[in-house]
Amino acid sequence: MSTPIDGALMRSLTPGVLGILVRRGADFAAAEDAVQDALVEAVRVWPAEPPRDPKGWLVTVAWRRFLDANRSDTARRRREDLVDEEPAPGPAPARDDTLQLYFLCAHPSLTPSSAVALTLRAVGGLTTRQIAAAYLVPEATMAQRISRAKRTVSGERFDRPGDVATVLRVLYLVFNEGYSGDVDLAAEAVRLTRQLADAIDHPEVAGLLALMLLHHARRASRTAPDGSLVPLAEQDRTRWDTGAIAEGVAILQAALARDRLGEFQVQAAIAALHADAPTAGETDWVQIVEWYDELVRLTDSPVVRLNRVVAVGEADGPRAGLAALDAAPPGTATKGAPVPRRAAVAAYLHERDGDLAAAARLYVEAARSAPNLAERDHLTRQAARLNARLRGGR
Incomplete structure (x- = not known):
């Protein structure tokens, strides 16, 4: 009797498996291909033969796929060295390279669209087909985009410090795509941001997670049955997810208490004030204006200034x-x-x-x-x- 495969578990294991291969000396692009091959094999094998150690299984299969792909006369010497390094069966190493993968996939040399695609594939564990469907582009187009991105970062050192702010911008781009195709990108962005929060203790990571949860909590009320947009003031607040709101507010309060204010914490504070109002008419617009003043100071973005104008008009x-x-x-x-x-x-x-x-x-x-x-x-x-x-x- 076969056991249904846990897709969420497979996606959560992807960055750790990829990180192990890269740290063992595999080129990033080749390692990522090998991990994708291992995931495909897992879909075929696991329902009938679920492994005791899913991560260890994926590491073993991905490493062998990587070695197979490198068997050629010109690579023989290097291959022999790598074979000597092949791990014995057993639990996967405990070291977690997830954070370095986030940094690598959001490398400043990549365009935002390429960084998003590579993050969803290498860190998120999504297939090229899923990513292409989510962004409404042909699969071949997305495959080329991901291949170019992998070539761009393949020469980068894996342990080089990265820019957290760039990673957060990439994740926020994913979140704002919402839902398309068979992949819920907003939910995927929340999952990846949770994973990042587990890998790094940073108030802005917490701020982004809080912001996503507070926005995601209103999702069910944002569109009418015919698909048309419903403005915030007209949304049915009984349909808001109070559990997600409570979690977002708690995460935000803990981040603000560290007194290292950043733009995502401020945006989350504004979202929390909207979520806290029982009705649109009871929104604390005066305090929202004050938070927008902070956000203008931090970003001086034309879009933020426009949002402040709306808040002033309401206050x-x-x-x-x-x-x-x-x-x-x-x-x-x-x-x-x-x-x-x-x-x-x-x-x-x-x-x-x-x-x-x-x-x-x-x-x-x-x-x-x-x-x-x-x-x-x-x-x-x-x-x-x-x-x-x-x-x-x-």
């Missing part, structure tokens, strides 16, 4: 928000394009101030530069709603 009224918008630098996003949400923020504030004509025009402008289809549809509906009111409809 002090729409005219104060419009004044703050006029004072905020225009800013640019990627490739010199204007920050997409500026027109949407202006539309919202003008509507609250009673200028429906200006708001409708700005919603149309915002829809044209919306970063995704769901947001574009939401902004288009807002414009249509106001235009109907201007024509005398309800």
Whole structure:
């Protein structure tokens, strides 16, 4: 009788197995291929013959696959050296190289998209097909992206100190992709960030984990049955995951107590204030503005400044928000394009101030530069709603 395979267990073991191969002298790209081969073999074998030591089994099979791939005349001498190093059967080494893998996969020489793909494959244990489906690109395209990324980092020393901030940005990029294909990237990002938090004691890692949990807690209420976006103020708060909120707040409080403030801790504090409000009308916007002031100090990001404008509009009224918008630098996003949400923020504030004509025009402008289809549809509906009111409809 076969035993169902535990996919989550396999993915959690992947970085440790890969780290062992690399530390034994395997080239990163070849080691990663060998680990993927071992995972495929595990899917075939484990249901009928589950191993006592899953990690040790994967290490043994991956190492043999690596050796097989290197059997050639030009590699014979090196191969013989490696064979001498082949471990005896038994438990896998206790050393955990997970943190170094995070650093390697988020290497500054990689583009953000390549770093994300390599992290999901090498650290997350996802297949190329799963990653391609999640990002809605052909599998061959994703395979090329991952291969280039592996070649880029293969010459890097495995034990070199890495940049935690870069790793966190990569994980946050994964989280913001949400759900697509058969992989829940938001849940995967939470899992990987938990794993990172186990590997390193760092307040910003805790801050990112708290932020993810607090955002993820609202997931069920973010879209209507027809797939349309539901703004925060209109969400059904009874559908929020109170367990995830409580865990996120506890993690955040412990991080803030260390007095090493960073941008993810601040973002989590803002998310916690939203989660703490029983209704949208009871949100502590004054305190949210204060946290945005901290975030502007830390990042000076045009997007953060826009979010602060919205908070000012809620705390002090729409005219104060419009004044703050006029004072905020225009800013640019990627490739010199204007920050997409500026027109949407202006539309919202003008509507609250009673200028429906200006708001409708700005919603149309915002829809044209919306970063995704769901947001574009939401902004288009807002414009249509106001235009109907201007024509005398309800």
